[in-house]
Amino acid sequence: MTAAAAARPLRIAVVTEVDLSQPYGHTVHLTEIWSRVASAGHDVTVFVPRVGVAVGVAPSDPGHAGARGFPFRVAAIPLPPVPKIGLALYELRLALELIRRHRKSRWDLVYTRSDLYSIGGWLAARLLRRPHVTELNAIKRTELLHEGKPGHVAWIADRFERWITAHSERVVAVTEGLARRASRLHHVFPETFAVVANGVNTERFRPPEEGRVFRADGMDVVFAGQLTTYQGLLTLLDAAGLLEKSIRFTIIGGGPMEEDLRRLAERMNVSEAIRFTGPLPPGELAGRLHGFDVAVAPYTEARNIEIEISPVKVHTYLAAGLPVVASRLPGLEFLESEGVGVLIPPDNPKALAKTLGELLKDVERRSQMSLRARRLAVERLDWNDRAKELMEVLRSVAVR
Numbered sequence: 001m002t003a004a005a006a007a008r009p010l011r012i013a014v015v016t017e018v019d020l021s022q023p024y025g026h027t028v029h030l031t032e033i034w035s036r037v038a039s040a041g042h043d044v045t046v047f048v049p050r051v052g053v054a055v056g057v058a059p060s061d062p063g064h065a066g067a068r069g070f071p072f073r074v075a076a077i078p079l080p081p082v083p084k085i086g087l088a089l090y091e092l093r094l095a096l097e098l099i100r101r102h103r104k105s106r107w108d109l110v111y112t113r114s115d116l117y118s119i120g121g122w123l124a125a126r127l128l129r130r131p132h133v134t135e136l137n138a139i140k141r142t143e144l145l146h147e148g149k150p151g152h153v154a155w156i157a158d159r160f161e162r163w164i165t166a167h168s169e170r171v172v173a174v175t176e177g178l179a180r181r182a183s184r185l186h187h188v189f190p191e192t193f194a195v196v197a198n199g200v201n202t203e204r205f206r207p208p209e210e211g212r213v214f215r216a217d218g219m220d221v222v223f224a225g226q227l228t229t230y231q232g233l234l235t236l237l238d239a240a241g242l243l244e245k246s247i248r249f250t251i252i253g254g255g256p257m258e259e260d261l262r263r264l265a266e267r268m269n270v271s272e273a274i275r276f277t278g279p280l281p282p283g284e285l286a287g288r289l290h291g292f293d294v295a296v297a298p299y300t301e302a303r304n305i306e307i308e309i310s311p312v313k314v315h316t317y318l319a320a321g322l323p324v325v326a327s328r329l330p331g332l333e334f335l336e337s338e339g340v341g342v343l344i345p346p347d348n349p350k351a352l353a354k355t356l357g358e359l360l361k362d363v364e365r366r367s368q369m370s371l372r373a374r375r376l377a378v379e380r381l382d383w384n385d386r387a388k389e390l391m392e393v394l395r396s397v398a399v400r
Contacts, residue, residue: 010398011043011105013098015121016113017087020048020074024226024255025198025312026137028282030113031070032201036387038072047097047121049090050076075101087117094120095127102128108398109133114140114164116157122164131397134168136161136182139307146230146302147256162186169397172196172390177308177330194393199383200315204282207321208290212370214363218246221356222292222322224285225313227255232298232327237261238349239298239356240270247273247356252288254279289320293366294359297326301346305329319377323369325355340373 014034018026030046038044077097080089098110098121109131112121118134125132141158145151165171165186171193173179179193225231233251240249251261251274258276265271280288289295295317299309308331317324324341326332335341342359344351359366 009041009043010108010394012037012045012394013101013107013110013121013124014044014046014072014113015094015098015110015118016046016048017090017115017118018048018113022279024253024279026113028312029137029198032199032383033196033387033390034072035070036383037391038070040387040391042391044072045075045101046072047075047077047094049079049087091117091120091123095124098124099127102130106130106399109394111135111394112164112168113137114161116140117160118164119160122167126167131169131399132164132167133170133172133394133397134164135172136165136178137174138178139181139185142306147228168192170194170393172393174198174310175308175331177306181307194389196386196389196393197310198312198315199386200312200319200377200381201282202319202378202382204286205289205316205319205377206286207370207374212293212321212367214293214366214370216361216363218248219293219356219360220291221247221249221294221296222252222289222317223249223296223298224252224280224289224316225297225311227251227253227257227261229257230300230302232300232346233257233261234264235298235300235347235349235352236296237265237268237270237274239352240265240273241268242349242353243273243356245273247360249274250277250292251275252277252280252285285316286320289316289322292322294356295320295322295324296352296356297324297332298344298352299327299329299346301327301329305346315377315381318373318381321370321374323359323366323373325352325359338372338376340369340376 018030020027034044034046077090077094080086107130110121110125111133112118113135122132140161141154144154144157166188173193173195174197176195179195183190183193227233262276265274297314309329310331314324318340324335326335326341326343327346328343336343342355344355
């Protein structure tokens with residue numbers, strides 16, 4: 001590639017079924033990394049379903065670059081309110097809109113974040129003879145089955161994922177383990193895969209200006225993320241019942257398990273020790289994290305051990321200068337090797353309670369972990385670095 005080609009801005013269509021009105025990890029990933037790419041001078045349009053009001057996008061001006069702060073354009077494609085086939089129709093409309101816009105100004109490539117069907121971007125790319133890149137964040141079949149979805153839905157999603165993965169120029173995975181597993185399951189050459197891990201906005205998420213003051217007579221523990229089965233929140237509730245009252249928990253986030261967790265906390269008589277806030281936008285979450293001493297990520301072994309994990313929440317904790325207690329799973333080993341966290345056996349409430357009790361008494365250890373956590377996030381986990389890695393992949397396949 002010539003120096004001129006390497007420096008030329010790209011026109012990129014990013015397609016997804018992610019609802020930007022939901023403040024979860026996948027939304028953060030999508031908006032953060034593409035904001036960095038667009039800010040570097042590339043022309044990025046993100047195509048999303050019109051579901052409610054997209055975060056950061058004025059509903060009266062869905063195609064405006066920079067609406068409420070996004071440096072990329074957002075194109076909201078109407079999501080048909082048709083049970084079961086609404087997303088399939090969305091993918092067809094998406095393909096047609098990509099083709100229509102290409103006639104006015106040509107795409108250099110189409111990038112699909114693989115979701116349930118995810119065929120619209122690939123179809124448009126093939127009809128337009130543009131390169132196509134797929135992003136995988138999980139094995140969709142496994143994820144749907146863990147969420148309790150019917151087997152036939154998981155089977156259909158798996159076939160779409162296998163097709164789009166096998167017929168893309170490159171596949172971007174968030175972990176090495178996911179790349180290896182997808183390569184085997186979908187019969188795709190390993191060299192097709194590139195790994196670009198999750199990151200964190202270290203400008204938004206940072207420790208309080210006055211620094212953290214740790215004390216030995218009490219400890220506030222936070223979990224922030226989507227409330228789903230594989231997050232290990234049942235383990236957290238069980239651990240809360242084993243701990244003294246000086247350790248208090250706050251669960252920030254929403255999701256399919258929220259109401260069940262609230263009711264279960266009442267039945268287990270731990271509701272006084274656990275506060276639920278519901279979901280918070282990233283801007284508000286950043287300030288809320290200032291009030292905590294330790295963060296937890298008690299992931300279950302199921303699902304997570306297969307593909308390794310690169311969790312947005314853990315990186316967010318570290319950027320905020322929070323020591324982390326997490327499950328001992330592939331992808332999280334660095335928490336102990338870097339001295340920023342403690343790993344415990346997954347699905348083990350006693351181990352979680354024991355570790356939190358030990359951290360309560362060891363103020364100096366928490367203080368040192370906090371300082372190392374922030375330094376690690378700034379030096380190795382920032383989204384700016386992730387965006388540069390992604391652009392190396394995209395330039396390798398873009399039309400020149």
